[in-house]
Amino acid sequence: MDALKTAEYARALYTAHGDRAEAEAAQKMRESQAAGNQQEAQDWKAVRSAIRQIRGPNQG
Template sequence: MSTSNVDLQDYARRLYDAHGDKAVAEAAQKARALEEQGRREDALTWRRIEEIIKETLGPHQS
């Protein structure tokens, strides 16, 4: 899942729009599941999406 940073930011925004404050947990859960499946690259992508959402929310939401 090689994706540009712009695409990741867009996806993170859409995930937040769909799930609100639960988006961080959704991304983390997806990353964890992929890690358990041995899909390291895909998991890293989801970890990046998780970080983008956290950055967007700011330090008071983490």
């Protein structure tokens, strides 16, 4: 997933779930890893990181 798509997913998740968005992305990452889909897991890891940036410092 390219950086623009990652940012779009992160913003959409944050808008929909607020402070719970990072946990949602982490859960999706774990599910992808468990299913053996490493590329998808990496995509969710990037989304999680982008959400963390959106939230800013000291927000969790």
